[in-house]
Amino acid sequence: MAPTFMVSAPGKVIVFGEHAAVYGKPAIAAAISLRSYLLVNTLSKSRHTVTLNMRDIGLDHTWDIAALPWAAFNQPEKKKSFHSLVTSLDDDLLNTIIPHAEEVSEHLPEQDRKIHISSAKAFLYLFLSLSSPHSPAVIYTLRSTIPIGAGLGSSASVCVCLSAALLLQIRALAGPHPDQPPEEAELQIERVNRWAYVGEMCIHGNPSGVDNTVSAGGKAVLFRRQGAAGSSPLVTPLPRFPKLPLLLVNTRQGRSTSTQVEKVGVLRRNHPKVVEPILEGIGEVSKSALELISSTDFDGDNGSINAAVEHLGTLIRINHGFLVSLGVSHPRLERIRELVDYAGIGWTKLTGAGGGGCAITLFRPDVEEETIRELEQKFEAEGFEKYETVLGADGVGVLWPAVFRNEDDDTAAEEIDQEMFEKAEGAQGVDRLVGVGAQENRKGWKFWRRMAV
Numbered sequence: 272m273a274p275t276f277m278v279s280a281p282g283k284v285i286v287f288g289e290h291a292a293v294y295g296k297p298a299i300a301a302a303i304s305l306r307s308y309l310l311v312n313t314l315s316k317s318r319h320t321v322t323l324n325m326r327d328i329g330l331d332h333t334w335d336i337a338a339l340p341w342a343a344f345n346q347p348e349k350k351k352s353f354h355s356l357v358t359s360l361d362d363d364l365l366n367t368i369i370p371h372a373e374e375v376s377e378h379l380p381e382q383d384r385k386i387h388i389s390s391a392k393a394f395l396y397l398f399l400s401l402s403s404p405h406s407p408a409v410i411y412t413l414r415s416t417i418p419i420g421a422g423l424g425s426s427a428s429v430c431v432c433l434s435a436a437l438l439l440q441i442r443a444l445a446g447p448h449p450d451q452p453p454e455e456a457e458l459q460i461e462r463v464n465r466w467a468y469v470g471e472m473c474i475h476g477n478p479s480g481v482d483n484t485v486s487a488g489g490k491a492v493l494f495r496r497q498g499a500a501g502s503s504p505l506v507t508p509l510p511r512f513p514k515l516p517l518l519l520v521n522t523r524q525g526r527s528t529s530t531q532v533e534k535v536g537v538l539r540r541n542h543p544k545v546v547e548p549i550l551e552g553i554g555e556v557s558k559s560a561l562e563l564i565s566s567t568d569f570d571g572d573n574g575s576i577n578a579a580v581e582h583l584g585t586l587i588r589i590n591h592g593f594l595v596s597l598g599v600s601h602p603r604l605e606r607i608r609e610l611v612d613y614a615g616i617g618w619t620k621l622t623g624a625g626g627g628g629c630a631i632t633l634f635r636p637d638v639e640e641e642t643i644r645e646l647e648q649k650f651e652a653e654g655f656e657k658y659e660t661v662l663g664a665d666g667v668g669v670l671w672p673a674v675f676r677n678e679d680d681d682t683a684a685e686e687i688d689q690e691m692f693e694k695a696e697g698a699q700g701v702d703r704l705v706g707v708g709a710q711e712n713r714k715g716w717k718f719w720r721r722m723a724v
């Protein structure tokens with residue numbers, strides 16, 4: 272029986288290029304230190320059930336493995352191997368899982384029901400694609416420190432965790448191990464990423480793939496979806512991405528990515544001649560930012576940094592203006608921008624799909640700590656929530672088995688079981704129990720690391 276193990280994947284911030292990324296324009300995004308964690312418990316062979324236990328949304332459902340639609344997924348013309356590149360969902364397969372996904376939420380209010388069903392759909396599509404009717408009984412328990420539906424890529428990070436866990440269970444993933452050649456790590460990341468993209472498609476209709484790409488590989492990347500159906504996106508790691516003083520503020524205004532993406536799609540269909548240049552303009556913002564990042568030493572002397580930060584700030588302001596014209600801002604996002612603009616201390620844009628969710632602010636280099644504190648107090652007084660996060664976090668990682676060992680004292684090993692994981696209090700409790708790099712003794716995590724170019 273496989274040992275209990277855990278996988279983890281980060282959320283992300285899109286610094287430039289959301290929405291335009293869906294239409295093949297370049298975007299720049301970076302992994303953040305908020306993450307999802309998935310614990311995988313294999314049970315005895317005598318049981319024949321699979322349980323999806325997603326604590327943050329209150330979903331806890333068990334399916335009888337034999338009752339799932341394996342025949343549909345295993346038809347020779349439908350069967351995908353684990354290294355397939357799947358760029359669209361199969362409607363026939365989706366139709367076979369919908370009744371099983373709907374079982375999870377029979378008596379819930381409409382809004383919660385939608386969230387449960389989309390998560391269950393992503394899980395079942397991946398489970399049926401990557402597992403088998405003979406799979407042992409398993410409990411998948413998920414917890415995340417990423418706010419849900421806030422533009423920080425919670426959906427992609429959940430899908431990366433599910434994809435990695437299922438691929439590890441069928442032994443279609445190797446490592447990570449200390450002397451893994453970077454090419455091999457890259458291949459493993461890509462395998463996880465491809466199936467995470469399939470999960471993202473279940474959650475929102477037309478994802479660009481930027482979120483799952485950043486969540487799987489971590490760090491910062493330039494991402495560009497390719498035109499032809501069935502081709503992989505272009506992904507360029509940005510090892511020189513500067514460690515900038517960014518503030519991340521959540522409006523606490525919920526929204527769903529699928530609605531916002533659909534809204535831009537409708538606008539583009541109704542006003543193609545107006546909307547296409549806006550999307551093109553957003554792509555040009557990302558290109559200009561890339562040029563700046565590649566040619567500036569942000570650790571260099573102050574004079575040149577100040578000019579570069581001013582340039583980046585201007586691009587942030589322009590990018591936000593484009594997003595406003597696409598109709599994906601929100602009065603609460605505009606309030607954050609207004610407070611920052613009024614204080615004259617930086618540049619703000621929404622991040623992710625908008626319509627609520629989070630904004631990022633880049634501060635001017637010479638801003639006083641006191642001014643930032645005053646601004647933060649205003650945010651708090653108006654019900655906004657601030658996140659401390661570091662850009663450029665590690666991508667998908669694994670803790671196999673789910674045991675933390677004290678390097679100097681083997682007897683101090685601490686096994687993470689389902690009950691402890693479920694009972695950890697809030698995001699802080701989860702971080703303390705299993706957090707990546709949160710404490711000295713949480714060092715058992717291993718990551719597949721992307722090649723830097």
Ligand SMILES: Nc1ncnc2c1ncn2[C@@H]1O[C@H](COP(=O)(O)OP(=O)(O)O)[C@@H](O)[C@H]1O
Binds near residue numbers: 385390415422426623
């Ligand atoms: N912690 C979680 N537990 C279960 N499902 C989650 C979790 N986080 C995200 N999801 C799924 O992702 C959806 C939110 O994704 P989305 O609308 O793309 O917003 P985000 O900007 O957070 O990615 C939820 O409706 C749910 O289906």
Ligand SMILES: C[C@@](O)(CCOP(=O)(O)O)CC(=O)O
Binds near residue numbers: 288291421426
């Ligand atoms: C709006 C979009 O560019 C990013 C969505 O990010 P999020 O789900 O809001 O974290 C959509 C996409 O790229 O798939």
Ligand SMILES: [Mg+2]
Binds near residue numbers: 425426482528
């Ligand atoms: Mg999402």
